[in-house]
Amino acid sequence: MFHPAQALSLPRAARRSALARQPLLLRLAGLVVLWARRHRARAELRVLDPHILRDIGVSRAQADFEADKPFWRD
Template sequence: MIVKRLFHLFRLFREQQRRHRTRGELRHLDDRLLADIGLDRETVRREVRKPFWR
């Protein structure tokens, strides 16, 4: 039981790290690259301002 809980906590931690990393990468893309993936600068601003748990 404790192993399952630790595994779950580890997965949550890894997911939060992934969100933080990908949001940081989005922040540094130029407008041309954002347009290629269907995003605009305002959408990126909203996304990177989200707390890491969302």
């Protein structure tokens, strides 16, 4: 069975093909999970200390730019 999390590692065409075969409710559930994951990750990114951002090679401006995106935007 295809799991929505697997879609993140597939090429775009394969994602579309695999997702098109899934029932609508399953696709919507996967989308909600993805949105929740993005929201949580962006909230965590917003509060990272400067030294941690340096360790991962991200500037505060880059972190803020990513954190300011709405959860539905990639």
